[in-house]
Amino acid sequence: MKKVLQELIDGKLSVDEAEKMLKTMQIVELEDFAKLDTARDVRTGFPEAIYAEGKADPELLKIINNCAKRGRVMVTRLEEKRYLKLKDQLLLNDESLMVEYNPKARILLIKDGEIEKKGKMGIITAGTSDVPVAEEARMVAEEAGCEVLTSYDVGVAGIHRLFSQIRRMLESDVKAIIVVAGMEGALPSVVAGLVDVPVIGVPTSVGYGVGAGGFAALNSMLQSCAPGIAVVNIDNGFGAAVFAATVVKQTIND
Known part of the structure; x- marks a missing residue:
């Protein structure tokens, strides 16, 4: 976003071009089965979570691995047997990312550290x-x-x-x-x-x-x-x- 805005200021992009680029940045399409809402946390205060149920394993892995490129990921309703089956196929390119799984909550977190707690x-x-x-x-x-x-x-x-x-x-x-x-x-x-x-x-x-x-x-x-x-x-x-x-x-x- 900063790069697009800087190019707009420098005159390298028109207003229409910048608007189009910013809009397309908010949605990432994965083939024909998923559209990732990458700007949801800016819009609503909480990022998009990945709901595991109803997704085939290859689809779920592609979604998780794509989201992990951008940082923190939360996957909900992921049963423990399924997590154990998929965990070795998670692609974490950033060494700072950590994996946490809670079998009772059935939640997988891929995180880059602890979040500051307020309230x-x-x-x-x-x-x-x-x-x-x-x-x-x-x-x-x-x-x-x-x-x-x-x-x-x-x-x-x-x-x-x-x-x-x-x-x-x-x-x-x-x-x-x-x-x-x-x-x-x-x-x-x-x-x-x-x-x-x-x-x-x-x-x-x-x-x-x-x-x-x-x-x-x-x-x-x-x-x-x-x-x-x-x-x-x-x-x-x-x-x-x-x-x-x-x-x-x-x-x-x-």
């Missing part, structure tokens, strides 16, 4: 079975530049476990709390009735009978009597983290 959020789960969705949210939030405090397995079946964790997060000055719950999905309502920061409810597909698939938890969160809850889709830790990070960033004074 804090909390992540709470009702049960241990909800941790994979919470871990997805944690990794995404940290990649968005937030410090994350976590407390897992503090649901309503043993509600006394919750209160000290809420106190710890509020004393640490978190600006938003993600609450992940399956079954009847009651925990976000409880938390929202105790705190003065935004609460983001994440229903999970943990449950059986009428709770199977996470729809009971979703409906419960949508119908919460505690005001101030935002609710994302079932198992959507990624979306919850991006929303919470956007909230947290609004509280930061540069």
Whole structure:
């Protein structure tokens, strides 16, 4: 971008030529199966993530390796068996790039160091079975530049476990709390009735009978009597983290 703008200033490019070049820089086409949105972080504050499910292995590798040429890469919903199968085929031309894989979150990160953390959020789960969705949210939030405090397995079946964790997060000055719950999905309502920061409810597909698939938890969160809850889709830790990070960033004074 700097090169294009400098050539515009030097008179080597017309305004129309510069505009066309800048527009084409924002999208990188990979054959007929992918168009990479390379400017999404500038436009929205969070870079494009690669969703692994539904992509053939050769396609996924081409996308990852192309993105790695530009720096940091996040791949979501990448199962551990698939990661182990593909990891030796990752082409990292930059020696500063490091590979980190979290099997619970099913996230692959290719990174060039740690991101500076500004602002804090909390992540709470009702049960241990909800941790994979919470871990997805944690990794995404940290990649968005937030410090994350976590407390897992503090649901309503043993509600006394919750209160000290809420106190710890509020004393640490978190600006938003993600609450992940399956079954009847009651925990976000409880938390929202105790705190003065935004609460983001994440229903999970943990449950059986009428709770199977996470729809009971979703409906419960949508119908919460505690005001101030935002609710994302079932198992959507990624979306919850991006929303919470956007909230947290609004509280930061540069």
